[in-house]
Amino acid sequence: MKISMIVFDMAGTTINEDNIVYKTLCSAIQAEGVKVTLEDVLTYGAGKEKLNAIQDIVNFFGTKEQESLANKIFESFLINLKLAYSIADIKGMQHAEEVLVSLRSQNILVVLNTGYDRVTANSLLDKIGWKQTYHYDLLVTATDVTNSRPAPDMITHAMNLFSIDNPKLVIKVGDSKIDIEEGRNAKCLYSIGVTTGAHTTSQLSEANPDFVINSLAELLPIIKNIKN
Numbered sequence: 001m002k003i004s005m006i007v008f009d010m011a012g013t014t015i016n017e018d019n020i021v022y023k024t025l026c027s028a029i030q031a032e033g034v035k036v037t038l039e040d041v042l043t044y045g046a047g048k049e050k051l052n053a054i055q056d057i058v059n060f061f062g063t064k065e066q067e068s069l070a071n072k073i074f075e076s077f078l079i080n081l082k083l084a085y086s087i088a089d090i091k092g093m094q095h096a097e098e099v100l101v102s103l104r105s106q107n108i109l110v111v112l113n114t115g116y117d118r119v120t121a122n123s124l125l126d127k128i129g130w131k132q133t134y135h136y137d138l139l140v141t142a143t144d145v146t147n148s149r150p151a152p153d154m155i156t157h158a159m160n161l162f163s164i165d166n167p168k169l170v171i172k173v174g175d176s177k178i179d180i181e182e183g184r185n186a187k188c189l190y191s192i193g194v195t196t197g198a199h200t201t202s203q204l205s206e207a208n209p210d211f212v213i214n215s216l217a218e219l220l221p222i223i224k225n226i227k228n
Helices: 020-030 038-045 050-061 070-087 096-105 118-128 153-161 177-185 201-205 216-227
Strands: 005-009 109-114 138-141 170-174 190-194 211-213
Touching: 005 153, 020 038, 020 050, 020 070, 038 050, 050 070, 070 118, 096 109, 096 216, 109 118, 109 153, 118 138, 138 153, 153 170, 153 177, 170 177, 170 216, 177 190, 177 201, 190 201, 190 216, 201 211, 211 216
Parallel strands: 005 109, 005 170, 109 138, 170 190, 190 211
Antiparallel strands: none
């Protein structure tokens, strides 16, 4: 059996942005009087579409009066994130570029997916200089589908675009529990957690991943064993 497609999360998995998004998210929520920590935001918001993440966090940690603030927080978050990304040192995760290029050289489709909107995702890719048809084949964002993670919509959308009918030809890789849940809901062959981003090995294990790796370089031997 040969894998047809691997779907990678972006921030924390293939892109190293030092948790800027969740630090910015945390500050935006705190500014509206909701008492949360960065750990809280990572635990309850990692991997989700960002407005949905804000809603879930405010609903859990805030009061009923604060629940209506989600849209206001989201607007503030987008403005602050754009500024933060414009001045931040953002780069590909260690080994990410070589792994993506290696997979494409093996005729394995590389899909990037994210809880970001398309504008934010493209700004990240532009900043690190990654190009479609060299580093990756397709970008799918939360704003491209009806249901974001943990629903499988982003993965099934990519499968449909490439006429892949069998999810057992697909692997999902991500740094959060919700990434793992997304892959499992899509019935991918493997849902693989990587410890370079939002969640620890222990947290990732709660979502029952098929593998937990500490570097994307560890992915290539897994792929090789499948092909053999």
